[in-house]
Amino acid sequence: MSVLPVYRWRLAPDGYATRRQLRAAGLRPGGQDVAAELQRPRRRRGPLVAYLYRIDHAKPVRPMTPGRWQALAKANVARRTCPECGCDVGYVIPTSLGMCVPCADAAQSAA
């Protein structure tokens, strides 16, 4: 198994949710593997760990209707489309970057 990305508590990237958060949104992990870990450091003990799942791989708890699938697909395409280069980059654009990773890299090296 590959090494999971680890994020600090409250600094989880967009597009990830814990099982409990998925459940609150009417979703379930849907057979996907854990995509990342959240760690909250604790004094004199090991960190508190939560497992994150990818929201775009999650499955609804209730069966989807064609209309709901369509709305979800539309929303996903919008969230994967980089406003800078206009490409569907295949992952949700991180709001912290506001653009896809290559665009953010280019913007950073240009600065």
Ligand SMILES: [Zn+2]
């Ligand atoms: Zn881009």
